[in-house]
Amino acid sequence: MSWNTFGRCLRVTTFGESHGPAIGAVVDGCPPGIPLSEADIQPWLDKRRPGQNRHMTQRREPDKVKILSGVFCDDIITGQVTTGTPIALLIENTDQRSKDYAAIRDRYRPGHADYTYEAKYGVRDYRGGGRASARETAMRVAAGAVARRIIPQVEIRAALVQMGPHGIERDNWSWAEVENNPFFCPDAKAARVWEDYLDGIRKSGDSVGAVVEVVASGAPAGWGAPLFARLDQDIAAALMSIPAAKGVEIGAGFAAAALKGSENADEMRIHDGQVHFTRNNSGGILGGISSGQDIIARMAVKPTSSILTPRRTITRGGEEVEIVTRGRHDPCVGIRAVPVAEAMVALVLADHYLMHRAQTGRG
Amino acid sequence: MSWNTFGRCLRVTTFGESHGPAIGAVVDGCPPGIPLSEADIQPWLDKRRPGQNRHMTQRREPDKVKILSGVFCDDIITGQVTTGTPIALLIENTDQRSKDYAAIRDRYRPGHADYTYEAKYGVRDYRGGGRASARETAMRVAAGAVARRIIPQVEIRAALVQMGPHGIERDNWSWAEVENNPFFCPDAKAARVWEDYLDGIRKSGDSVGAVVEVVASGAPAGWGAPLFARLDQDIAAALMSIPAAKGVEIGAGFAAAALKGSENADEMRIHDGQVHFTRNNSGGILGGISSGQDIIARMAVKPTSSILTPRRTITRGGEEVEIVTRGRHDPCVGIRAVPVAEAMVALVLADHYLMHRAQTGRG
C-alpha cells in the first residue's frame, strides 16, 4: 500500500506535521559501507531552507538534521558508514507560531488541502498546514542526499526555467549561474527580469507559479523496467507527489504532441565508438528504460495558495466568508521546489540502480 | 517491487508479448459479488481495436477477451459475479506476421525501446516490439473495464483535445461528438480539420503526436492519500506508464505556472446546501485528495515512432544505417491511447476507492 512510503528497492517513509515535535524520514534498503554523516545531508537542506532572502518566506527553520540509525563508525580512518539497516533522519520543529494559524482553523483556504483532508479524515491538524505543509519536503531533500551517495556517478541538478509568464533563453543556460541568483535561474538576464517581477508580485500580496527542470547526467543505458516500473512513470510519480505540482513532462514533453514522427525521432549514430543520439526529445528514456543520454524532466508548480489578496471561501460550518492568509509565505514556492525536485529524482534513480542490479546483476 | 503490477489495493499484473501465444492480465483485490462477464469487457476493447478506419493501423486483432478465473455463476437470476479471487483475463494473439519484423531484428528503431531493452536485458523479443508493443495496452483496457464495475458511481470519459498543432474550441465540446468521429474529438469542427491533416500525414509516410484529456465525474471528496499515495501522483504514474506518453498534467497543469495565486484559486461557495467551487484549476484534487469536483487529467502522446520516412540509426553491431519501419502502423497513436487513458484512470480511482474504504470505512 505504502501510504507514506516512496520507492521500490530503496524506500523512503516520511512522517511529521508542520507544528508537531519533529518531522522525519526512514530510508530503507541503502547499501552498506557508504560514507555518510550529517555533513553530507545538511548542505542540501540549507539550499532549500527558507528565510535566505526577501524572495522566500521569512520563517526561520534551522532544519538541523540528525541521523538516528543505520550508520556506524568502527574505524576512524574509514569514518562513519552506512550499515545496510534503516537510516532514520530527524529534524526537530522549532519556529512554530501556532497562534498564526488559529484564524484558519474553521476556514478552508482555497487551493490548500484544508477541505479535502477534513472530507477524508474528519479531523486535521490545521497548524501550519499540518501534514500537507511544504515543510514535509525537507525530509525528501534529506533522503535525496542519501540517494545521491548511492549513485555518485550520476549528477542530478535542477533549475527554474519559468516564473509566471517569464521564461529563459536556452542559449544563456549556465549551471554556474544557477548558484548565483536567488531563483536557481540558469539565465542571468532572465534572473534580473524575474527579480523585478517577483518584487511586484510580493508587494501586491499575490503569488506566482513556475516551472522546474531537472537534469540527471551519467546514468547508463538500462535503468528502468517495463511495464509498471518504468523510469518515466516513477519520475512522474515522484515529481507529482511534491505539493503544488500540477504537471510533469519528460524530454520534449507536451511539445511532442505538436511534432511529426520524423521531427521527433532521436536518430542514432556512432561517435568515437560510442552510441550517440542526434537529439534528446526522449529525455533520456525509451520504453521506460534509460538510454544513457541526459534524463530530463520538467515540473509545473502552481502559485502559492497562501496570499494576502482576499479570496472567497466557506467555513467548516458551511458559512460563506472571505479569507486572507497572513503569515510568512513564499511568493513563488516554485523556487524552493528546485532542491526538492532534484531530491525526488535522485531517489528514483538510486532506486532503479538497485532494481537493475537485482534483476541483472549489473549496476 | 511490482515490476509489471500496477495498483495498491486493486492490483493489475499484465503479461505477454506482441507475438507470443497470448497477452493477459490478472486483476487482484476486486470486491466480491459484482456482476461481471466477457460482455462487460469486450465493448471497451472494441473501442481500442485497430483496423476500424483508415486513420488506424490496418492490423487485424479481434482481441476477444476470455475470463479465466475469479467469477462464478451460482444462480441464473443473479448471473455471473466476481468471487473476490483473482480475475485472469486472456487474449490470444492471432494476426501475427513475424516475417514483417525480421528486418528490424538488428536495427534499432529510433524512438522505440529496441536499444534500451537490449542494453538492459541483453536479449529482446523484437517481433512486433515484443513486450514494448502497444498491444499490451489492450490488457489495461480490459482491466479498466473491471475497475469501472467497482465504481459505477463514477463516469470516466476521455477525448483527444489536440492532434499535432491543431487543438479544439472548448466552447464546442460535446461528449456525444466524441463517439461520432474516428478521433474521439469532442469538437465536430476540429474533427474535420484533423481528418484532412491526418490524411496528409499518413500519405507522406509520417506520424503525429496528440493530447488526450480524461474527465472523471462523480468521485466524492476524500479519495487519495498523503503523501506518497496521492491521487494526482497515482494518475500521473498511471498515464505516464502508457507507451508513448511524454507528459501529464492535472487541472490547469502547466498553464498554472503562468498564473498568479489570485487567478489560480478555486474559490468556494455554498449552492443549495452543497459545496461549490467557482473554478476547477485544481483538476478536482487538492493536497493529493479528491475535492468532489470533476477530476481532469491530460496526457501528451508523442508521434508514432514507426514511420516510412527513412531515419538514421545503428545496428546491434554498431554499424551506421538507415531504417524505414514498414508494416501497419497508426499515423497518430494518440487516438488509440484515448480508451487506454480512460482505463488507467479507472484503475486508479477504483484502487483509491478501496484504499479510502480501508482507512476510513467509508466508500
Next chain:
Amino acid sequence: MSWNTFGRCLRVTTFGESHGPAIGAVVDGCPPGIPLSEADIQPWLDKRRPGQNRHMTQRREPDKVKILSGVFCDDIITGQVTTGTPIALLIENTDQRSKDYAAIRDRYRPGHADYTYEAKYGVRDYRGGGRASARETAMRVAAGAVARRIIPQVEIRAALVQMGPHGIERDNWSWAEVENNPFFCPDAKAARVWEDYLDGIRKSGDSVGAVVEVVASGAPAGWGAPLFARLDQDIAAALMSIPAAKGVEIGAGFAAAALKGSENADEMRIHDGQVHFTRNNSGGILGGISSGQDIIARMAVKPTSSILTPRRTITRGGEEVEIVTRGRHDPCVGIRAVPVAEAMVALVLADHYLMHRAQTGRG
C-alpha cells in the same frame, strides 16, 4: 497489498479455480538470459501429479504447463531464454467432474474453507473447492521450477519425515530412497511401515497428517535481511501459505524450547580455511540471514479434511446435518505437499538472492 502475489523482488501471482477453464501463475522479476522451456518445468509438476499410485487421489490431472510469455528463442544454439519480462504459466483444467460437488454446495465441509469463504465473500465457487483447492499448488510447483533456474547453485530437496504417528530413523536417511517409494520417505524401513498404515487409513475412509522437511544446500552466508525481510520469516510465510499447513519450524524448531543455551549453541570452528559449525540447530539462519549451512525447515500438514467418515456440520441455511465427502481424495495430502514445499522454499531463496544482489551487489 499483494492478495494473491508472493515474493518481494521475484514475485509470483497465481490465479484460477479448481473447475474454471484454467489455473495459472505470473512470475515477475526473473533475470534475463536464463534457459527456460516447458521441459524445465514439467518434471516438477509430474512429481506432484495425482493418480500415480493408490496412495494418492485418483483424479486425472495431466497438468501440462504452457509458457505464454517472457521467453524468446533468437538463436537455436543458445535456445530459448528468459527475456526479463513476466513469465506467464498456464495449465488448462481438464478432468472436472462438477457433478461430484453438487452435494456440498449447501453443506460446509468441516476443516475446509467453505464456511469462511462464504463468511468473507458471500459467494464461493464450491466446485472442487474452487480457489481453496489444493489444485492451485500446481502453479507454485511450476513457478518454483523457474526459481530453481535462477539459483542453480542451490539444491532444494524435501522429504516426508512423519506420517500420522510414525516418524523415521534419522540414521537411515537416504535422499536416493526418497525417489524410491510413493511417500517421498527418506527411510526405506519406515516407508514399509507407512505403506501398511496408509492402506489401513484409506480403507477405513479416513485420512492422516504428516510432516515435511525441506533442506536447501549451497546458499552462501548473507541471504536474508533484518528485520521484516528475514529469511526465516519468509520461509515461514511461504510454507504456511500452503493449504493444510498448520506449523512451521526452522532448524531445531520447537525442540529448541526445551534446550539450554549451552546445548543449543552452534559453535564455530575453522576447517581447511572454511568456517565450520559444529551443529545446525539454527537451521542455517542466524538473525534472519543465511549462515552458509544447510537451510532446514519443517512443515506440519493436517490430515485431509475430505473423508468418507461422516462428520456433523451445518448448511448455509443453518440446518444441522451430517456430511460425507465422496470423490477422489488423498488419504495423506502431506505426500503431495512435498514438491510444493520444495517449490515455495525455492521461490523464497531465489527472491532473497535477488534482494541481496540489489542491496550489496553480490550474488
Next chain:
Amino acid sequence: MSWNTFGRCLRVTTFGESHGPAIGAVVDGCPPGIPLSEADIQPWLDKRRPGQNRHMTQRREPDKVKILSGVFCDDIITGQVTTGTPIALLIENTDQRSKDYAAIRDRYRPGHADYTYEAKYGVRDYRGGGRASARETAMRVAAGAVARRIIPQVEIRAALVQMGPHGIERDNWSWAEVENNPFFCPDAKAARVWEDYLDGIRKSGDSVGAVVEVVASGAPAGWGAPLFARLDQDIAAALMSIPAAKGVEIGAGFAAAALKGSENADEMRIHDGQVHFTRNNSGGILGGISSGQDIIARMAVKPTSSILTPRRTITRGGEEVEIVTRGRHDPCVGIRAVPVAEAMVALVLADHYLMHRAQTGRG
C-alpha cells in the same frame, strides 16, 4: 520490498540500533479519529521492560515512548486522536554501556547474528547487538498498542506455556494468573516449578528456551485472504520475525500431523442461533480466513544465546577462540517475548481488519 516494514494496509517500519541515539517506529495507514496518547502505549512497554525482577536482564531501560506525529487534539472534550497520517513513535536510548561490548567486536557469538550480518554487510554495529538486538522489539510492542486501538473488539492475550522441558497443565489455565507471576505463566502450580528451575539455570550461567501461546478472541469470521495474504501465513511471518523464534504453529499445529482426519475435524453445530464449532483444532483459521473462533498461535523461542558458559567460536580474522558473553542477559528470553508476540498478532489482525474492509466494505 519492505526490508524493515511489516504489514499490508497497516504498515509498521522500525528503525534503530541498541546503542544508537534512539529506536523508533512509523505506523502508517491507521484510521483517523481514534483516541491515542502516550498513556495508551506506555503500559504495554512497561510489561516488556527489563529489570523488573531477578528473572530478567538487569539492564535499566526506562523505555519512555514519545509520539512525534499523526495525532492532534483539537477539542479538549474529545481529546487527542489519530489524524490518519503516519504515527511516529520514538524511544531514546539511555542505559548504554558500550564498553561492555568491546570484547565481542572481533568474536562471533554463537547463536547470534554477528557472523551473518558481517557476511552480508561487511560492517556491523556490534554494540549491544546493534540492529539485531532484542531491544528493537520494544517498537513492535509500541506499534502493537496502536493496533489494539484499531480493533478494540478483539482481545489479544499471550502466555508462556513451556519453559525448557517444563510445560503447564491446561486444566489449570487462568488468565488472571498470567499477571501474577514473573513468567506470564497461566498455571500457578507450574509457575512455582519454573521459578526454581530458572534460578538454577541462571546460577549455572546458562539459559533456556520457551513456548509462547497467543490467543485472540472476538475477531469475526472473514478476516484473511487467499492465497498469499492468508491470516495464518501473516501470523507465521509476524511471529517468526521476532528474534529467537524458531517455530510457529496454529491451532493443533504439529500435533495435527499425528491425527486422523476424523479426529482433527472441527465439527459444526448451531447453538442459540449461532455457528458453533465442537473443537478448535484449526486455531480459528480455515483456508487462511478467520472462522470466528479464538485465533490460537504458538511460537517456539530458543534459549538466550548470550551465556556465561564458555563456547567455542572464531574471530573476524579466522582464529579459533572461546567466548563468554558477559553483561546483563535474560536467562529465558521467551518471557519477554510474550508481550512482543501479542503485539505482532495485534498488528496482523488490525491489518487484516482494514484489508477486509477494503475488499468487502465490512469491518
